[in-house]
Amino acid sequence: MSLVSGPGRAPNTLSDQKLCIEKHVEYIKKLDSRKDELEYWLTEHLRLNGVYWGLTALHLLGHPDGLPREDAINFVLSCQRDNGGFGAAPGHDAHILYTVSAVQILVTLDAVDELEKRGLGGKRKVGSFIAGLQDKETGSFMGDEWGELDTRFLYGAFNALSLLNLLDLVDVDKAVSYVQQCENLDGGYGVSPGAESHAGQVFTCVGALAIAGRLDLIDKDRLGGWLSERQVDNGGLNGRPEKLEDACYSWWVGASLAMIDKLHWVDGSKLAASLLRCQDPEAGGFADRPGHAVDVFHTHFALAGLSLLKYEGVGEIDPVYCLPRSITKKVLST
Numbered sequence: 001m002s003l004v005s006g007p008g009r010a011p012n013t014l015s016d017q018k019l020c021i022e023k024h025v026e027y028i029k030k031l032d033s034r035k036d037e038l039e040y041w042l043t044e045h046l047r048l049n050g051v052y053w054g055l056t057a058l059h060l061l062g063h064p065d066g067l068p069r070e071d072a073i074n075f076v077l078s079c080q081r082d083n084g085g086f087g088a089a090p091g092h093d094a095h096i097l098y099t100v101s102a103v104q105i106l107v108t109l110d111a112v113d114e115l116e117k118r119g120l121g122g123k124r125k126v127g128s129f130i131a132g133l134q135d136k137e138t139g140s141f142m143g144d145e146w147g148e149l150d151t152r153f154l155y156g157a158f159n160a161l162s163l164l165n166l167l168d169l170v171d172v173d174k175a176v177s178y179v180q181q182c183e184n185l186d187g188g189y190g191v192s193p194g195a196e197s198h199a200g201q202v203f204t205c206v207g208a209l210a211i212a213g214r215l216d217l218i219d220k221d222r223l224g225g226w227l228s229e230r231q232v233d234n235g236g237l238n239g240r241p242e243k244l245e246d247a248c249y250s251w252w253v254g255a256s257l258a259m260i261d262k263l264h265w266v267d268g269s270k271l272a273a274s275l276l277r278c279q280d281p282e283a284g285g286f287a288d289r290p291g292h293a294v295d296v297f298h299t300h301f302a303l304a305g306l307s308l309l310k311y312e313g314v315g316e317i318d319p320v321y322c323l324p325r326s327i328t329k330k331v332l333s334t
């Protein structure tokens, strides 16, 4: 039963949109064949992330084989650099965010052993690239050799290393205490100690604590209160007070709530209806807001949000890893 259907609703209103599963599958599969279009080149810096978003969305839509497996593996391996990390596309510098996507794609395709066979140094080389980005003093992580610090990188490191079973390469306790320093009095977390709370950073901090097995450090009522206040009148979620809603925040906020068992603190059926209004029912894909241009990033995160809500026809997602639950169950044996 769909979360947005039910008695007492007027038919043919926008909120009664159905999830257009086949259209979304076609939209994602076509992304790979649009190499002659400007959009493709404008997004080259996001290419490896794009494969992860598209592949995960296809899993949630029940089409795990929607992308050609060998091509995807070959593309991932072609993005690896000598230092073990991965760039956005072949020839691009390695960065932790692309390295995490590379690991997530290989794990999803059950192809981590390809790193040993054809990668530059096997999975330990990937792990040592990531571990080398940890600041030994503070426990935080840089994104690359240029040194920018962000709790996104710390979460990404924990995500990829735990999937590779290499979390012992880093100082988990120090990283955990760094995350605690990013907690604010409103219950949320910022990009660094003292920075304003933001739902995206909340997700990364809560996710890192979940992987470290330290969710006990969170004041769940206080954080759940801040997160549930992100729901606006039309049912959508924003990232900070006074901001507009955005489909991708159904994930950042929703997954954070799910990890602390407070997802029921937002109105799920209103949220699902707001997400369905962001889909393009003709061409497929989701946008950040109704009527805007669709993209694979928002398509992935809107579907992930619907998955958290157990929306009919959408497969189960792991709120910690943002991967299909069937995959993390197998890899992490949880």
Ligand SMILES: [Zn+2]
Binding pocket: 246, 247, 248, 249, 288, 298
């Ligand atoms: Zn967004």
